[in-house]
Amino acid sequence: MKTRTLEISVGLFLLAGVLALVLLALRVSGLTVASTQDTYRVYAYFDNISGLAARAKVTMAGVTIGKVVAIDLDRDSYMGRVAMDIQGEVNNLPLDSTASILTAGLLGEKYIGISVGGDEELIADGDTIRDTQSALVLEELIGKFLLNSVNKDE
């Protein structure tokens, strides 16, 4: 009988340990079992990606529909090329949709927001979003503002 309680407690301990790992995976790291489902690759060129990082989320109407996979510099156009994976079920984005780099809060992380266009044609795997808005760069804004106020004085 004593070995039985011992075995039960060891079993419970092992279960608790595995359960903790599962909890860490699902609740803390937000790993979803279905995250490896089919996605398609879309590219977008930005003048300035300032602070956007790989694994940033791609949203539409505030809902996450994908994530940024890679960021590199396009050598010919000198623009930043962002590759993102969009969930396969969101397959009805018009070709003239706009991708803009947004900021969560004033100092928060950067993410990509997509707003819908009106085109009949839809974005397919490997397509490029042509209409893009770069990130707001605070320094540039302040510079413009200062320039404006100087010009007004004259």
Added chain:
Amino acid sequence: MAKATTVLDRIALLGRAGLDVLAAMGRSVVFLFLAIAGRASFGNRLQLLMQQLYSVGVLSLAIIVVSGVFIGMVLALQGYSILSDYGSEQAVGQMVALTLLRELGPVVTALLFAGRAGSALTAEIGNMKSTEQLSSLEMIGVDPLKYVIAPRLWAGFISMPLLACIFSVVGIWGGSMVAVEWLGVFEGSFWSNMQNSVDFYDDVLNGVIKSVVFAVVVTWIAVFQGYDCEPTSEGISRATTRTVVHASLAVLGLDFILTALMFGDY
């Protein structure tokens, strides 16, 4: 003339100490290899392992859970007071989770494990040695490395990563209690910030890998110190101290190396 010999004597002493350390290292490697490799010829291995999992793992659970809760709560409090200066209290969940998963979970678990279970292992095996239970086993044809040592090693290897996971979960729960219930951080942003920044492979799995490494090192040191100790009561007490000191230093040193490899990016 007498002076010269004392200098030479000291050098010889130093050399002997170095040789002793090297010999102990060699013995410990052979010891680990002999204990792990091969099968036990006597006794029910599962039964033996179960017994050790109980005394090494289940009995360490209480200290792990309690310290996990408190460390999580302290992290949340400290993080909140720093982050609120920058108006980004929502990041407190991210901070607590990343600190626990990457560093504090594996490291503090290993330190507590060395103190709670490692010292007990050393004392137990050392006592077996001094009361000649180990040599009696050998006498009746049972290999003590397989019958006594191997189950304890495996029990340590298995239970520490699990304990580290439990530590992190409990710590994050404690942190969320303090941040959300007490300090009033918005619950949704607490968890979503955490989930956005924590990556399963980079953070959770690397933490588990760390704790597997620590488990091997701490259990190995503890069991070897017991097996290799002087079979006197004084020898056992010194071996137990050495276990805790060596294991803690090894964990902290290895942690730096592992962190540099995993998160260094350089």
